[in-house]
Amino acid sequence: MRHAKGPLLSIDLTDRTTSEADITDVLASFIGGRGVGTKLAHDRVPFDADPLGEENRLYFTTGPMQHSQMSFTGRMNATAVSPLTDGLFSSNAGGFMSRNFTATGYGAVELRGASDELLALHVTDEGVEFEPVPDLAGATTSETVEYVEESQGLEAEHVANIGPAGENEVRFASIMTSESRAFGRGGLGAVLGAKGVKLITFDGDSTQEVDIPPIQMDVHREAATDDHIMKRQGTTSVTDLGNEVSALPTRYFSELQFEGVEGINGDRVEEKKFKKGTCSACAFACKLPTKDEERGVETEGPEFETVMSFGSNCAVDDIVDVMQSNELCDQLGMDTISAGDTVAAYLASEDEFGNVELVHETVEKIAHREGVGDLLAEGVARCHEELGVENWSVKGLEFPGHDGRTLQGQGLSFAVANRGADHMYATFYALEYPLVDKDQAMDPSGLDAKPQRLIDRENHHAVLDSGVVCKFSRGFVTDERLAELLGEEFDDLMAVGSRIVDLERHFNNQRGLDRDADTLPYELPGIEEALDDYYTARGWTAEGTVPDGRLAGSGGAAPADD
Known part of the structure; x- marks a missing residue:
């Protein structure tokens, strides 16, 4: 391998x-x-x-x-x-x-x-x-x-x-x-x-040799020539779809559609994009350098999750306002999802949805822990009671878009993910919109047959994150190509992914995180049965813990400290 x-x-x-x-x-x-x-x-x-x-x-x-x-x-x-x-x-x-x-x-x-x-x-x-x-x-x-x-x-x-x-x-x-x-x-x-x-x-000049097979150039060529909408709109290309199917969190998760979506959707972002943006060696170039000369705002983004957190979830319908929130977070060094959701919680507590000046003022206060910002800097899970709002987080992590009340397999993913409410842990939403071919898609309603499919995607994504390969390589880096690139049978790679998930869960178990932490702030029909199926398929206990014996043979031991 x-x-x-x-x-x-x-x-x-x-x-x-x-x-x-x-x-x-x-x-x-x-x-x-x-x-x-x-x-x-x-x-x-x-x-x-x-x-x-x-x-x-x-x-x-x-x-x-x-x-x-x-x-x-x-x-x-x-x-x-x-x-x-x-x-x-x-x-x-x-x-x-x-x-x-x-x-x-x-x-x-x-x-x-x-x-x-x-x-x-x-x-x-x-x-x-x-x-x-x-x-x-x-x-x-x-x-x-x-x-x-x-x-x-x-x-x-x-x-x-x-x-x-x-x-x-x-x-x-x-x-x-x-x-x-x-x-x-x-x-x-x-x-x-x-x-x-x-x-x-x-910095340095000591890159070690790793022999990567020629298939890499096929992937690169296809990425360069494919006419994908993400090259123009990045992840914001899903904004209208999320709104259409009632999966776009709005006004601190109290609604699932935003009447102002046309002011913050992918078309608006594309209008503000002024050049190509990419990552190292990538010809897909899906990043979003944007600029509004009239208001003097320039940033990279916003991506869909920022459009959700600082747009619909705060009831802000002007993309330039969202761009400004994005740039503030980049300059001050904050996650735009958690920051936007926390600001939305504050707006809900003050009945100030849509107050853009207050949004930007609050972002600054959070970064410097000034005034109410000191409370909000703790995140939704730790400040919601004092604000008098619901706790929209899982394991302390604030929610992204792709709402699990509509995309219910994604809801299950939010509940069980070791990271908490994280859409990238399995990107299950892609199956339910769907953003994949028809033969891979799943009905967004219900949880039947989804636990095993979720496990497969979690294991696969753990391998991508170890490779390290971008999740947006979907459709380019197929299972067969991933196996060839990493020099291992695909099933053996998935076993590595499973061990990674086990290790994360085992560590968290020792810190008191078990089934009681795999919960959602809303009811999801069939979730208890789905949790049972998920734990059983993973080889965990009914309480969502990893048996110590399951870690045997989980790879070479890390070296002890000197």
């Missing part, structure tokens, strides 16, 4: 020391990316670690496909215990940093401990520089990137950083890379902030 290569670089922020360890067995068993990050965290992070404490560790990882020049591979992974969900969490970001990471020669980078002053870390194939950067306290993403360009001669694609939200430990703070791309969900930016790390750069 093809896998990432290189040792584990462990960076102790407390002592400002580094060490290396051989992780060949882990890489060979878990491919790279999310799989390797999960295995390392499971074996090296204490089960009772405080997400914002020194014992939590954060892992950066890539996969074998970052050694190719194939489309859909400009991505990488970060893994840590989430301050938002309190469970093990992997977040995936696009952009241009992944190949600079592989150039360092490392298979994984671990951050442990915590610094007593704000640091910049510069990781190269020659070692690590610890640079105190007190003057960057409170700096935005752009200000931080500008500093690195001037002081280190490195452009944005070498940099991962946090904004004020991460420094202030906002529980849904992002790690930003390539300036406008985000390790968005789960609050891993707050983990960096708690560790006193403002930024980390990757």
